[in-house]
Amino acid sequence: MKPIQVISKVIPGVNWLKGYSTQDAVADLIAGITVGLTVLPQSLAYSTLAGLPPQYGLYSAFVGGIVYALLGGCRQVTIGPTALLGLITSRHTSLGLNSGPEFAILLCFLSGIVEMLMALLQLGALVDLISLPVTVGFTSAMAVIIGTSQIKGLLGLKGGSGAGFIETISSVYNNLDKVRLGDMILGFTSITILLLLRKLKDVKIRNNKTLSGFFWTVSTARNALIVLVASVIAFYTCDGDSCPFKLTGEVKSGIPDFRLPPFETDISGPLNGTSPTSIHLNFKGMIEDLGPTIIILPVLAVLGNVAISKAFGGAGLSATRELVALSLSNICGSFFSSIPVTGSFSRSAVNHATGVRTPIGGIYTSVLVLLALGVLTPYFQYIPKAALSAVIISAVIFMIEYEVIKPLWRCSRRELLPGAITFILSLLFGIELGLLLGVATDIAFLVYRAARPALCVNKQRTTNGIEYIYVRPNHSAIYFPAIEWVRSGISKAISEHGVAPVLLDCSFLTDFDFTAARGMSLLYKELTTSKIPLFILSTNESIRQILHEASNNSIPVIGLIENLESQLESSPEYEMYFPLVVNHNGHHDKAN
Amino acid sequence: MKPIQVISKVIPGVNWLKGYSTQDAVADLIAGITVGLTVLPQSLAYSTLAGLPPQYGLYSAFVGGIVYALLGGCRQVTIGPTALLGLITSRHTSLGLNSGPEFAILLCFLSGIVEMLMALLQLGALVDLISLPVTVGFTSAMAVIIGTSQIKGLLGLKGGSGAGFIETISSVYNNLDKVRLGDMILGFTSITILLLLRKLKDVKIRNNKTLSGFFWTVSTARNALIVLVASVIAFYTCDGDSCPFKLTGEVKSGIPDFRLPPFETDISGPLNGTSPTSIHLNFKGMIEDLGPTIIILPVLAVLGNVAISKAFGGAGLSATRELVALSLSNICGSFFSSIPVTGSFSRSAVNHATGVRTPIGGIYTSVLVLLALGVLTPYFQYIPKAALSAVIISAVIFMIEYEVIKPLWRCSRRELLPGAITFILSLLFGIELGLLLGVATDIAFLVYRAARPALCVNKQRTTNGIEYIYVRPNHSAIYFPAIEWVRSGISKAISEHGVAPVLLDCSFLTDFDFTAARGMSLLYKELTTSKIPLFILSTNESIRQILHEASNNSIPVIGLIENLESQLESSPEYEMYFPLVVNHNGHHDKAN
Secondary structure, eight states: OOHHHHHHHOOGGGGGGGGGGGHHHHHHHHHHHHHHHHHHHHHHHHHHHHOTTHHHHHTTSSHHHHHHHHHHOOOOOOOOHHHHHHHHOOOHSSSTTTTTHHHHHHHHHHHHHHHHHHHHTGGGGGGSSSSSHHOOOOOOOOHHHHHTTHHHHHOOOOOOOOHHHHHHHHHHHGGGGGOOHHHHHHHHHHHHHHHHHHHHHTTOOOTTHHHHHHHEEEEHTOOOOOOOHHHHHHHHHBBBOOSSOOOOOOOSSSOOOOOOOOOOOOEEOGGGGGGOOEEEOHHHHHHHHHHHHHHHHHHOOOHHHHHIIEEEEEEGGHHHHHHHHHHHHHHHOOOOOOOOOOOHHHHHHHHHHTTTTTHHHHHHHHHHHIIIIIIHHHHHHHHHHHHHHHHHHHHHGGGGOOOOOHHHHHGGGHHHHHHHHHHHHHHHHHHOOOOOOOHHHHHHHHHHHHOOEEEEEEEOOOOTOOEEEEESSSSSOOOOOGGGHHHHHHHHHHHHHHHHEEEEOOTTTOOEOHHHHHHHHHHHHOOOOOOOEEEEEOOOHHHHHHHHHHTTTTEEEEEGGGGHHHHHHTTTHHHHHHHGGTTSSSSSSOOO | OOOHHHHHOOOGGGGGGOOOOOOHHHHHHHHHHHHHHHHHHHHHHHHHHTTTHHHHHHTTSSSHHHHHHHHHHOOOEEEEEEEEHHHHHHHHSSSSSTHHHHHHHHHHHHHHHHHHHHHTTTTTGGGSSSSSHHHHHHHHHHHHHHHHEEEEHHOOOOOOOOOOOHHHHHHHTTTTTGOHHHHHHHHHHHHHHHHHHHHHHHHOOOHHHHHHHHHHHHHHHHHHHHHHHHHHHHHOOOTTTBBOBOOOOOOOSOOOOOOOOOOOOOEOGGGGGOOOOOEEEEEEEEHHHTTTTTHHHHHHHHHHHHHHHHIIIISSOOOOHHHHHHHHHHHHTTTOOOOOOOEEEHHHHHHHHHHOSSHHHHHHHHHHHHIIIIIHHHTTTOBBBBHHHHHHHHHHHHOOOOOHHHHHHHOOOOHHHHHHHHHHHHHHHHHHHHHHHHHHHHHHHHHHHHOOOOEEEEEOTTTTEEEEEEEEEESSSEEEGHHHHHHHHHHHHHHHSOOOEEEOOOOOOOOOHHHHHHHHHHHHHHHHHHHEEEEEEEOHHHHHHHHHHHTTTTTEEEEEGGGGGHHHHHSSSSSHHHHGGGGGTTSSSOOO
């Protein structure tokens, strides 16, 4: 293998440079800058959502772009901070004043490790367990939770995010008298303008491509524009401490140091309003505080990434390669004080719409973020919090999905249940529990289907007129949870149709497990005691073997339904059923 | 409805009295007394296993028999204390000297309530989820844990039961120098005699029914005999405090008071070896201490009962009636200071072997236990603990099952995994976790099967010679976890067999869910972009409707494979595939 092949194997990103033309570069540059104009305000906002100083959002927005350009496979994906991961991270950042970022950075590092393990163990397929109704319920609940968490910022009320949906609502309600007029006006105006500008994208002026293009650009850069205008207003109206808006406050300037993620921390600051205390937490203590989030956050990150790849990339992508790219974005990011990152749906859509050609566009975005960290941070302190809240609300409001309810109601109502469970429990008890119980509902349904196969039961006759009960399970396999059901189904069939030989048609089955085979063996013994012959119809070799093993070769398995007659004739109970036989002409027909 | 019908509906037990002859009564009396001779030593032993004074075993052994005679449906079932429930109860009886029985009695009451809820909600079917390998692994682990827990009693070592397998083993090992010779000799002799007497049952003396009958009686009453002989020896060898054996000690005499189960308690006694303290626990505190045992214990009790009914009663029993009988045995029992009870496999086997005719036999057993409580208790104090340990060990040793491993190895190796997981984790981390993870392994397999249906893929031709890729999933339904797999299977098929129209044969499928239908719709769009027509073959109306709803009626669903040709001819890509067609004669055949 040539050195260049080795490099392109280890770093698939170098392949993008093959035939990379000036046109490609220009397209990627435009897309990169456009995404950058979206990621700058979003980073500041999602960092606040995560309960952290705004610069951490920027720290999280440049590593992913570079890593993904080197390793990723889908040109539209842009990796960085997202609302969902910000929300989950916020659970662990409110312990003490200084410990917040350290928990977030450690979580970023550990998420990368877990994602790497998922790639190594091929566990990416776990996201297959999340059905569409659960995804919709989960995304909608998340949007509602994030949206309400921003109401405080929008109204100029005190208090951070990270609390549950119910607490936030009641806290806002109890503090309605403390609403600040300036923030409220700015917030609602911003939302209105953002929603209008969003529509502007679709306005096509006939015969005027320049104007259409201008509209499109303004619409796409709307977040940056609103933040810019709001900051300019704040800059001119604020005078020292008197200011109509709550501002972001100082944003630390400069590129973050390259250093190990923190494996221990001090929780400090006035806890519960008492005098300042400080508790040292070692790695074990931090892990205990993060708890199941260490698993849940990366699984959700992977789910988000898979959703984007599905939407833009089609079926041609390697799931493992995407997982490795995501994992290394988090691991490398954690060395630059990043909070957990994943693909952002909204920014990927912007990327797609601006006509990005390769993931190299992400590098241009990263450069823009680094420039902002070096040059723009002094101006970020004037950004009103209400404007950032408006940016978040306008983004998540479109994630509430209800279109899927109608077709589900029409054609598959039972699937509304996992969706509803996910949505409601997410709001009441947190998105992790909601997601978990939504998936559990779906899995319970799968188990139920395997446990309760429909049985097709009727009475048939052999060619020489012996009546028998024909039973066919309507499932591809009979496993342990189904066997009691099949047994009692056969017992019911006998009490309904009268005593007659029984044929269990397993010719459509592909599998039988030992518990089921042993159950059939017990049923065979029971029926034999009552002088009722039982036959199983199957040509599947593994089914025949397992029935043989589980019943000491006693259950007769026949390969062709035509053989039933001769098998019946050789059974000791033959005479019992035969005299009852009336042939098609209505005569007793013993001599056949 | 006549009054008698109402009574026989509410208390089905009165039906046993219809045509109850003297012969029936004699048979039931003999069986009842024989079971009584087994239940007396077992009650004392299982009560000790549960970490309680011996009389509580007797308190638990008379209510079940009466309640089951009134409500139960299977003549062989005998309800009372069992080794499994004793073991689980023991977790909660070691908090303080006086609190033990109160936790056990409350657990009995709550188990009855949970069993009643299971009956009302028809949750008895939950035991269907426990497969044969898991049952075997669980029972074997339980036998090993109970067996080792009795080694201390057998060797005269200090310390109760209730600890885990590992702790018990290491504690015995560390105290080997404290082994008491008298207990050890008595214990091992008892086990040897018990195992020999067990064999005696099968010794048939030709032409001597009396001797055979005598052997059988001795064998069946072996537990009572050993305990009796050991007690007599102890009575004559013990002199005040000097005694070669550890004795049971005083057993409280008299029938227990009828009173409410305890809803609060004081934990008292020297905790952690410090000076005596007392903590008051209210109902909530007791519930918190019992924790998940409140659910797990009744589920295991039901499982035990179902296993016995299956073994002796056949398929004719009503699961709900059995559940109600079990539930009321526990609820009523808890008013007489009973610990949790369920059907005992060993005693039911004795009942069956002695030829019991109706559950009325259980009433005779109950009378015998009540007599023992009134008259025999003064003598019970001389029973050596080693003899009781021997009784338990000789009972559980036969519950270790390994016969099932061989057929599983031969025909279905993957089923060894849930069994092994259950067995090993039960020993290492307790039977609850072992059972739970064993069942989880089985369910994971069910989900895996639903998620990864085998795809049958090949290339076929229509009658006019157009080649198409034929894909048939080998499962009865396509649900959310499978759709990505099916999609990538079709993509792979196209890259293997070359570009050609695709037919997904769903004619064997009975179900499709919305996630899967939406996935097919996405695949259809993707393939359409690549000018590859996709058709689905199905006559199932609900599948057609869900595909219609999920794809806005875009995916063509055909009912007969013969229609594929005309459908292909009307597709816009027809010309693309048609010119490539070579008919069976090897000629291009455009005119057909």
